[in-house]
Amino acid sequence: MRTSRLSFLAPALAVTVALTMTACSSSDSSDSEAEGATVSTIFGDVTVPENPQRVVALGWSDAETALALGVQPVGASDWLAVGGDGLGPWVEESYDTAPTILGTYEVDIESVAALRPDLILWTRSTNDQATYDKLSELAPTVGAPVGTDIAYGTTWEGQTELVAEALGTQDEGQALIDETNADFDAAxxxxxxxxxxxxxxxxxxxxxxxxxxxxxxxxxxxxxxxxxxxxxxxxxxxxxxxxxxxxxxxxxxxxxxxxxxxxxxxxxxxxxxxxxxxxxxxxxxxxxxxxxxxxxxxxxxxxxxxxxxxxxxxxxxxxxxxxxx
Missing domain, CATH: 3.40.50.1980 (Nitrogenase molybdenum iron protein domain)
Structure with missing residues (x-):
């Protein structure tokens, strides 16, 4: 039986980060990346690359949201501790190549840097400013939507909108939102x-x-x-x-x-x-x-x-x- 590692006290957990970062960040290898959309978050506006190729999905459910929108992250956090590729059985999509599984509550900056991300998704998280600052030094980092006022407070709808905007898949994101809302309406x-x-x-x-x-x-x-x-x-x-x-x-x-x-x-x-x-x-x-x-x-x-x-x-x-x- 799979064991959940949901932490009821997640907002109170300290998010620890490594103090030393590796030198090979995506900013070293992707200087010529074309700029894509500008996404508004609680940390300010973030300019994301067009057609990102090395997406690291750190926030709760960010990986499965990206996958549903046609993008396969190279790194992901297994928030529900389901094992393997970190996807629950409710996820219809699958990876061609399983991502590197990263930590959840404790963000290991060096491990993230080693994946050479060109985009980091952190939309449902502690919303810790210090951690965000370290992640944003590695690559454009999309945090929670504007107006989010509690830890892990990003809604499924807000997450889908934000991830879709960052990935340039707004039509697919809106379709997913409409389908989910139709299910709610029927219920x-x-x-x-x-x-x-x-x-x-x-x-x-x-x-x-x-x-x-x-x-x-x-x-x-x-x-x-x-x-x-x-x-x-x-x-x-x-x-x-x-x-x-x-x-x-x-x-x-x-x-x-x-x-x-x-x-x-x-x-x-x-x-x-x-x-x-x-x-x-x-x-x-x-x-x-x-x-x-x-x-x-x-x-x-x-x-x-x-x-x-x-x-x-x-x-x-x-x-x-x-x-x-």
Whole structure:
């Protein structure tokens, strides 16, 4: 069974970087690269090369987004720890040549430099300025879209738009966005009972309870279906953070019209056998959905167009069942 390495506390993790960079960056070997589009990000405008050939995709789901748009990165980060080429089973495309797999939360600048990138994608990340500055010395680096105010807060739609703009594949990107939104529209039409229901999305990792807030990909997914994030959870949101910790005494705060939970670094039975969670009214009434299937919880967390479409097809029926009639 594949093991997820999603880190609930990613915003608080320090992103460490090597202090010494190799001398062979793409700026040494591609002085004659034609300039392409100018892309606006939270770090300012970035001029990217036309038809980049050596794309390094570091941000969460950046690699699968580039691949969906017809570009095969030479380096990629395996955010969901699915192994191999770092692509989940919801990704239809495949690599001709598997990319070099790089770290996730800790960006190894020397390893990135060794790939001689002419474009770096870092659209869904910590948004750390110091790391961005080091990456941008190697090659034009596309960070999160303008207006992103939390770590890993880039939406699937914003990521698709930004990556498509950087790669010069805007038509393909818009088509992917339209297809995904059509799936959402169909799900909303089929499930009118979702409208204005409260939802709490929680996790259990190493014995620690947590819940997600607006701006997180999972919460955005549910609000797009018509749900409202639980006010008792949302009111505790902290600036720049996509989640909160909950003490065991506050487990009742996970109660909502619908509660969704999944485990990190452990099996689903840590949730299904937890008496405090199973004693919640939402659990007793059968409105607690535990995503024990690793592929399903990963796709729900991926924050990509492909992962989102997979979750619409496979997770939405699970969310709908407890709320039907």
């Amino acid at each position: 909303v039409a089929a499930n009118p009972e979702f409208a204005d229901k409260t939802v709490a999305i929680g996790t259990l990792y190493s014995g620690q309870l947590g819940a997600y807030v607006d701006g997180d990909a999972r919460v955005d997914f549910m609000t797009k279906l018509g749900f409202v994030n639980s006010p008792v959870i949302q009111d505790q949101a902290e600036a720049g953070k996509f989640a909160i910790d909950l003490s065991a005494e506050n487990v009742a705060q996970l109660d909502a019209d619908l509660t969704i939970m999944f485990p990190i670094f452990q099996s689903a039975d840590t949730i299904t056998s937890d008496p405090s969670i199973q004693g919640l009214p939402v659990a007793r009434d059968g409105r607690l959905v535990v995503l024990g299937d690793q592929n399903l919880s990963n796709s729900f967390s991926a924050g990509s167009a492909a992962g989102t479409r997979y979750a619409i097809e496979n997770a939405v029926p699970l969310f709908a069942a407890p709320l039907k009639g």
